[in-house]
Amino acid sequence: MFAxxxxxxxxxxxxxxxxxxxxxxxxxxxxxxxIGLAGVSLAFGLTVLTAAYAFGPISGGHFNPAVSVGLxxxxxxxxxxxxxxxxxxxxxAIVAALVLYIVAKGQPGFDVQQGFAxxxxxxxxxxxxxxxxxxxxxxxxxxxxxxxxLGATHTRAPVGFSGIAIGLALTLIHLISIPVTxxxxxxxxxxxxxxxxxxxxxxxxxxxWLAPLLGGLLAGVLxxxxxxxxxxxxxxxxxxxxxxxxxxxx
Numbered sequence: 001m002f003a004x005x006x007x008x009x010x011x012x013x014x015x016x017x018x019x020x021x022x023x024x025x026x027x028x029x030x031x032x033x034x035i036g037l038a039g040v041s042l043a044f045g046l047t048v049l050t051a052a053y054a055f056g057p058i059s060g061g062h063f064n065p066a067v068s069v070g071l072x073x074x075x076x077x078x079x080x081x082x083x084x085x086x087x088x089x090x091x092x093a094i095v096a097a098l099v100l101y102i103v104a105k106g107q108p109g110f111d112v113q114q115g116f117a118x119x120x121x122x123x124x125x126x127x128x129x130x131x132x133x134x135x136x137x138x139x140x141x142x143x144x145x146x147x148x149x150l151g152a153t154h155t156r157a158p159v160g161f162s163g164i165a166i167g168l169a170l171t172l173i174h175l176i177s178i179p180v181t182x183x184x185x186x187x188x189x190x191x192x193x194x195x196x197x198x199x200x201x202x203x204x205x206x207x208x209w210l211a212p213l214l215g216g217l218l219a220g221v222l223x224x225x226x227x228x229x230x231x232x233x234x235x236x237x238x239x240x241x242x243x244x245x246x247x248x249x250x
Contacts, residue, residue, distance in 0.1 A: 002081075006088045008059035012051040013092030016063050017192050019047035021117035022100050024182075029115075041174035044183070049167025056163065064186040065089055065209075066216035070146035073220025074228070076153075089188040097192030118193040118201040119184045119208045127179035134181045135211050141173045142185040142215030150223045184208040185215075 023043035027035045035043070052061045060077070062068045065086040071077035097116075104110050118124070121134035129137075148169045152162040170185075177183045184190040190208035194201035 002084075005059040006084055008055040009062060009085055010088040010092040012055040012059070012061060012063040013089045013188055014096045015051045016044070016047045016186075017093045017096035017189050018100060020044035020189070021097065021193055022103075024117040025100055025104050025115060037178050038175065041171050041178065044174050045167040045171030048170050049163050052163035052166060061163075063089060063092075063188075064212075065188055066142050066186060066212035067146060067149060069213050070150070070216030070220040073217050074150050074224045076150070086188075090191055093188040093192035094195060097196055101196050112196055113199075116193045116197050117182060118197045119182045119190045120201065120204050121181060121207065124200055124204065125180060126182055129180045131207070135207060137177050137180045138184055138208065138211035139215040141177050141183070142212040143219045145169055145173055145185055146216045146219035147223060147227075150219065150228070154228070181208070185212050187212055
């Protein structure tokens with residue numbers, strides 16, 4: 001059964017990176033009908049929303065090491081499963097980046113160094129933002145993302161709507177932070193493209209592990225200590241059994 005959960009996490013992360021980064025690489029600047037920043041933001045939100053409902057009932061739908069760490073810190077996820085979950089999330093992201101690379105290089109003149117949705121700061125930030133701006137942005141955006149996930153999947157939240165809230169949250173996060181870092185809030189998402197870009201992307205990759213993991217950890221601790229209401233109360237009319245399958249999203 002655990003192997004099935006890992007497969008679901010792999011597929012969900014694969015879809016997130018292929019759909020989100022694919023929209024940035026293949027469609028964002030397409031002549032005349034490019035989807036632009038808003039379109040890429042929506043694409044990332046849609047990948048999480050659709051994957052949450054498709055794979056969430058199996059694995060909890062993390063698709064993001066920072067979310068797994070945040071859920072563990074919030075008391076929603078066992079520590080012994082962290083390593084395997086993170087490993088398959090990174091694996092799914094790498095395979096998605098490979099598929100995207102194979103497709104993208106089919107266009108004459110494609111240069112992986114010039115646009116493969118890698119995350120960066122300084123001269124590699126879309127807006128030229130500093131390392132300090134990137135660090136703060138990634139930490140705060142991930143912090144809020146994980147808080148939203150924990151709140152939207154609480155047993156007292158409306159049943160069946162968590163995927164929508166989480167997908168819209170990720171859309172909003174991208175609308176805010178694409179100009180700063182190309183938006184990570186997900187170390188696996190950052191790792192896949194960085195491996196193909198190499199060079200500067202790998203050199204700067206540390207920030208897109210450190211900041212999201214720290215943001216997720218802080219969100220989990222804060223929610224567990226200060227915001228989370230007593231989960232020991234009985235579910236209402238058995239409806240919460242369904243929400244348990246949608247308990248964790250990313």
